[in-house]
Amino acid sequence: MLKWFRKKDAETTPSNTAAAEAGLPPPLQGDAEVVAEEPQEDQGGFLARLRHRLAKSRERLADRVDRLVLGKRHIDAELLEDLEEILITADLGVHTTELLLDRVRERVKKKELQDPERLREALREEMEAILSVDAPPLDPHRAKPFVVMMIGVNGVGKTTTIGKLAHRFRQDGLTPMLVAADTFRAAAAEQLERWAERIQVPIIRQQSGADPSAVVFDALDAAVARQVDVVLIDTAGRMHTKMNLMEELKKLHRVIQRKLPEAPHEILLVLDATTGQNAVSQARLFQEALGVTGLILTKLDGTAKGGVIVPICQELRLPVRYIGLGEALDDLRPFDAAAFARAVL
Structure with a gap:
């Protein structure tokens, strides 16, 4: 059943803390028109905000690199050995660390890099190069409806991310629709319904235990009939090893393709940054199973393991589409490789 929601009285909404604990979106303040507007900020303001949210990751990486080179006159084998330990413990992984060190050694050999104080700048440049994956942009205007299949393991913040992503699309003037295809977790559809209600977008859901494929099939019918712009499908969280x-x-992917041969147009894997290197193995197995087109990394503001983005991009060459920097509606941000590299290095 398709539902359109109106904003409820603000006095009946839960507090930010209670909503967060229940896995629900934070309450919206003021009129719906105010909520739909995201505060404007220039690139400098965004970079400062990003640096603040990534403080723990920067402390584990940039600050330790600075302490390493303090008072050093040359980049020698001992310094690079200590740098290797810093990079690995910053969740860049063994293979990515080796790649970065090889590139640093090459610069030193060519005498392009000799001053230890420029080491952090060199690492930032190499990190940015790895993160700048060559991939088509996520363009919701290239199809109507533009179908996005959201996947990931339990507890990564997938449903919350879908709500925030729908909010972004709505701000861009598009009409998103949410699909509650997670019919196994009792509270999943209710949580998504709360998001639909708060950001005022339609949702397709059925009773608990319904066939997810049937839910999606009906949702795509409704999307075509109502000329919806974007369809965001919430799938059941599942362990990548099962x-x-x-x-x-x-199976769900096949059903979507039978209904709309070009869909899904994006398969976005949601990863929890706090899981560190486990996120790499998750990305690898989901990629092998479904052909992931992009990544969303959540909970970056509460972890020192933000460096895990680098080995995922380096190994799988998957673009990071968005990053989650907090609980507010506008804390899901398009990923910018240069800004991220500057913020942590």
């Missing part, structure tokens, strides 16, 4: 559950995702 092959039978991964097969269910493949």
